Amino acid sequence: MKKLFLILMSVLLAGMMVTGVAPAQKKVTLTVTWAAWYPADYLIKLSNDFTRQNPNIKVKGAFIPWPQYHDRVFTEFASGKPSFDIAVPDSQWIGEAVEGGHLLDISDWMKKNINFDDWYEFPLRSYGEYPDYSGHWYGVPLLLDFVMCAYRKDLFNDPKEKAAFKSKYGYDLGVPKTWQELLDIARFFTRPKKNLYGFATWQAPIATAGLADVFLGPFWSMGGNLWDPRTKHVEGILNNWYGIDAAKFWVELYKTQPPGSSNYSIDETMTAMQQGLVAMIGIYAMFYPGLLDPSLSMYVDKTGFFTEPGAIGRDGVFRHFVQLGGQGLAVSAYTPYKEEALKFIKWTTTDDFLWKWTEGGNFTPKKTIVEDPAFLKKFPNAEIAKVVRESAPLLRDFWEIPQYNEMGEYLSIQLNQAILGKITPEQAMDNIAKRHEEILRRAGYYKD
Numbered sequence: 271m272k273k274l275f276l277i278l279m280s281v282l283l284a285g286m287m288v289t290g291v292a293p294a295q296k297k298v299t300l301t302v303t304w305a306a307w308y309p310a311d312y313l314i315k316l317s318n319d320f321t322r323q324n325p326n327i328k329v330k331g332a333f334i335p336w337p338q339y340h341d342r343v344f345t346e347f348a349s350g351k352p353s354f355d356i357a358v359p360d361s362q363w364i365g366e367a368v369e370g371g372h373l374l375d376i377s378d379w380m381k382k383n384i385n386f387d388d389w390y391e392f393p394l395r396s397y398g399e400y401p402d403y404s405g406h407w408y409g410v411p412l413l414l415d416f417v418m419c420a421y422r423k424d425l426f427n428d429p430k431e432k433a434a435f436k437s438k439y440g441y442d443l444g445v446p447k448t449w450q451e452l453l454d455i456a457r458f459f460t461r462p463k464k465n466l467y468g469f470a471t472w473q474a475p476i477a478t479a480g481l482a483d484v485f486l487g488p489f490w491s492m493g494g495n496l497w498d499p500r501t502k503h504v505e506g507i508l509n510n511w512y513g514i515d516a517a518k519f520w521v522e523l524y525k526t527q528p529p530g531s532s533n534y535s536i537d538e539t540m541t542a543m544q545q546g547l548v549a550m551i552g553i554y555a556m557f558y559p560g561l562l563d564p565s566l567s568m569y570v571d572k573t574g575f576f577t578e579p580g581a582i583g584r585d586g587v588f589r590h591f592v593q594l595g596g597q598g599l600a601v602s603a604y605t606p607y608k609e610e611a612l613k614f615i616k617w618t619t620t621d622d623f624l625w626k627w628t629e630g631g632n633f634t635p636k637k638t639i640v641e642d643p644a645f646l647k648k649f650p651n652a653e654i655a656k657v658v659r660e661s662a663p664l665l666r667d668f669w670e671i672p673q674y675n676e677m678g679e680y681l682s683i684q685l686n687q688a689i690l691g692k693i694t695p696e697q698a699m700d701n702i703a704k705r706h707e708e709i710l711r712r713a714g715y716y717k718d
Contacts, residue, residue: 397598415595456526468526471552493583517695
């Protein structure tokens with residue numbers, strides 16, 4: 271009997287070698303950490319498709335409210351034993367995470383798995399490459415976001431308003447193509463006695479989701495630059511006449527905004543539009559659902575959307591840039607499941623996933639999706655889809671170095687002082703340039 275058993279075992283093992291049958295694979299659960307909002311929930315919902323294709327890999331979310339998200343993630347990174355395998359960091363956090371040794375270097379993987387021509391170059395690099403144009407990759411795009419504008423269609427389409435605007439400004443009232451046109455329109459609709467104002471956006475003096483995020487679109491479009499990208503020097507660049515022109519413009523635009531808006535962040539900006547207090551707002555695009563929710567907004571059927579305008583600089587050149595937001599997927603350097611995590615990330619770059627992502631109302635920077643004629647039909651709101659398509663090639667972002675928070679906060683504080691009339695726009699820009707140069711020098715960016 272024992273001899274028979276040994277013979278049967280030998281036959282079974284031989285069969286496994288011939289057929290390639292292997293022992294059952296270990297079951298793995300990947301944990302993704304992100305901010306607690308709709309796109310995160312939708313990602314986990316779609317991940318069920320991934321698990322059906324890869325039964326041994328499940329995916330779950332560990333989501334954190336936006337105000338606590340950064341600090342929680344980096345506290346866990348610092349422990350060396352984070353509770354997650356994949357992070358979805360904001361684009362400006364990548365330098366901080368890479369220099370801390372917290373993210374897996376996926377440079378070779380990117381070359382083998384990503385066709386760079388399929389993606390808009392700037393967001394692809396912003397969500398994953400550090401330093402810029404170094405060829406070192408740590409993330410893959412997931413959610414495209416950017417600053418866009420919303421407006422009251424009922425005001426813009428009112429025949430009396432159109433006639434009055436044409437009489438005063440000499441051109442037709444419509445969606446503005448330049449920041450100067452937007453300022454004209456904002457001034458036109460600023461009527462404090464009727465509790466109506468022209469524009470609102472977040473002016474709070476904080477590093478992110480604050481003034482820096484929305485100021486930089488017109489700043490860049492007017493010809494401004496944050497620094498010399500080669501030398502990293504700031505003085506004489508950020509505070510040149512182009513930058514000062516942008517600061518002066520911002521002070522004027524603030525005069526069209528509701529009382530107390532110097533402390534507005536995203537929530538207050540959204541509320542102003544939902545309650546009909548303003549004619550236009552600037553917001554991050556992925557917050558648009560709050561403007562189309564009848565339980566939150568009184569103006570759902572009257573709200574339209576448009577791409578952030580460009581500007582004609584003092585040199586007569588028209589420029590057009592839009593501030594980038596959004597996040598990419600990155601693998602924790604500490605996870606034991608690196609292969610499985612990369613398999614999941616690869617799946618999120620497929621057209622099958624991204625069309626479902628789009629149909630769920632989320633944005634992608636994959637050019638072959640956005641420029642496909644079906645995109646305008648499959649995204650839930652065709653007007654917003656058009657804004658995505660127009661904005662994607664125009665995107666630019668601020669600093670992704672570890673000092674971004676200190677630099678962004680100081681920029682916001684100084685501009686906030688300028689809009690309140692406590693310092694001049696020239697003083698604000700000079701102060702920002704000087705402090706930024708000090709921050710960068712202290713961090714060792716200068717060789718001189």
